Amino acid sequence: MVTKHEDPDCQHCNSRYRSVFCDLHDAQLHDVNLSKHCNHYKKGQIIFHQGMRPAGIFCMNSGKVKLSKTGGEGKEQIVRLARLGDILGYRSLLSNENYSLTAYALEDASICFIPKSTFFTVLAQDANLSMQLMKLLSTDLKHAEEKITEMAQKPVRERLAEALLFIKETYGFTEDGQTLNVALSREDIANVVGTATETAIRLLSELKQDGIINLTGRKIAIIDNQRLINTANLID
Amino acid sequence: MVTKHEDPDCQHCNSRYRSVFCDLHDAQLHDVNLSKHCNHYKKGQIIFHQGMRPAGIFCMNSGKVKLSKTGGEGKEQIVRLARLGDILGYRSLLSNENYSLTAYALEDASICFIPKSTFFTVLAQDANLSMQLMKLLSTDLKHAEEKITEMAQKPVRERLAEALLFIKETYGFTEDGQTLNVALSREDIANVVGTATETAIRLLSELKQDGIINLTGRKIAIIDNQRLINTANLID
DNA sequence: TTCAAAACATGACAAAAGTCATGTTTAAGC
DNA sequence: GCTTAAACATGACTTTTGTCATGTTTTGAA
Numbered sequence: 001m002v003t004k005h006e007d008p009d010c011q012h013c014n015s016r017y018r019s020v021f022c023d024l025h026d027a028q029l030h031d032v033n034l035s036k037h038c039n040h041y042k043k044g045q046i047i048f049h050q051g052m053r054p055a056g057i058f059c060m061n062s063g064k065v066k067l068s069k070t071g072g073e074g075k076e077q078i079v080r081l082a083r084l085g086d087i088l089g090y091r092s093l094l095s096n097e098n099y100s101l102t103a104y105a106l107e108d109a110s111i112c113f114i115p116k117s118t119f120f121t122v123l124a125q126d127a128n129l130s131m132q133l134m135k136l137l138s139t140d141l142k143h144a145e146e147k148i149t150e151m152a153q154k155p156v157r158e159r160l161a162e163a164l165l166f167i168k169e170t171y172g173f174t175e176d177g178q179t180l181n182v183a184l185s186r187e188d189i190a191n192v193v194g195t196a197t198e199t200a201i202r203l204l205s206e207l208k209q210d211g212i213i214n215l216t217g218r219k220i221a222i223i224d225n226q227r228l229i230n231t232a233n234l235i236d
Numbered sequence: 237m238v239t240k241h242e243d244p245d246c247q248h249c250n251s252r253y254r255s256v257f258c259d260l261h262d263a264q265l266h267d268v269n270l271s272k273h274c275n276h277y278k279k280g281q282i283i284f285h286q287g288m289r290p291a292g293i294f295c296m297n298s299g300k301v302k303l304s305k306t307g308g309e310g311k312e313q314i315v316r317l318a319r320l321g322d323i324l325g326y327r328s329l330l331s332n333e334n335y336s337l338t339a340y341a342l343e344d345a346s347i348c349f350i351p352k353s354t355f356f357t358v359l360a361q362d363a364n365l366s367m368q369l370m371k372l373l374s375t376d377l378k379h380a381e382e383k384i385t386e387m388a389q390k391p392v393r394e395r396l397a398e399a400l401l402f403i404k405e406t407y408g409f410t411e412d413g414q415t416l417n418v419a420l421s422r423e424d425i426a427n428v429v430g431t432a433t434e435t436a437i438r439l440l441s442e443l444k445q446d447g448i449i450n451l452t453g454r455k456i457a458i459i460d461n462q463r464l465i466n467t468a469n470l471i472d
Numbered sequence: 473t474t475c476a477a478a479a480c481a482t483g484a485c486a487a488a489a490g491t492c493a494t495g496t497t498t499a500a501g502c
Numbered sequence: 503g504c505t506t507a508a509a510c511a512t513g514a515c516t517t518t519t520g521t522c523a524t525g526t527t528t529t530g531a532a
Contacts, residue, residue, distance in 0.1 A: 391488070453498070454498095
């Protein structure tokens, strides 16, 4: 399932300056580099599963990942989208709990695994890493609280517009400068927004009718960014 | 507005062993004690306001506080309920942003203020405090992600039942062993649940009709805890 | 390349929840 | 302890959103 490839080197990792490890001292980075190993995942593969025990953290080298929570009736809610340089599984490791989310590869991905022991050793040696992690958790928490508020107060159309802007922020555009650089199914989009798949499909069609976006299969192009922002009705 | 009283002493604070500062060494606790000052707030007063710049953190000595976010149309979403020993404002301070929430006293409260400089000094000296804060942020984040999922997937009746259980967990019962030990307005309850006030009122009446709770003015008594849990339809 | 399964799309309908209106009760301040 | 505004309660109605059914298109595996 998971294929071991030539491991990249943390010192020269293309995601180094995007990650929470960016300020690590050479000695600590060396430790991480020695104990980590890198895995390749195929599209659709699970990196870790809700309920399982964490044994370390994951650092994304390439690819795209969705993190989602499965609710009572088995319905999925996408809580986060991850890309190069993002770390996964730190929340559960820090609070010493089993994973509360499942991580799925949205496309082929290369992801390094850093064992728990190394992570906590480095954490004890580098106060700056603690600070970075606290900042990361703090902003994650702020966004989560904003999302709760929006789920309670905004209609689906506004949340859908916002989700498209969020996807744009996370993965950017392809070379044409307007097509979202990720292939999400309509169901995935519905599970980001927190609505039924049919509703998401209908409202996407509406946005297309309104000339705000374009749809070509799974390709979504934002053709009127300002009107999309207006539609999202963002809070300050 | 804010009255200065005889300051309590951190060493002998009744909330010491409930707070994130519980493991602080004597030297650090001494620093905190010297620089903190304690304020009394009347019911309804604001401790800090969304958008304002944090100058330190707050540590609750007594009373009850709601933390809420004001959405685009001015509607309030209650994000957290705080009690003795809880700290407030740490998220914004850690990520160096303005407050994303407003804190209101639900009843008369006594709350200590610890200046930013002291907080960060102590944080730099005590690695354990970082760890405690990371754990706190991690569990807050987990709960926020669960709430997002529930907002997306559960009907209001289930969320209301869950909110009542949450209030019970936070503030407990009065002496009679079944009346929730806090006076929340129907609007506050609706703003915890994320629904319209009228809907919350209607569904509370339903739960009363069903013999699960009792309502006497603002007093809410849980008379059938198991059925309330069933109604909440909790995820594992 | 073909073909079956999955994903997408859309209509019709049902259910859930919000809004508005109105009357009653409660509680806070004088 | 009055008085009056706020909170609570409830009915009627509307809107939003979800569900089910059905047909079409796409996609991935043989």
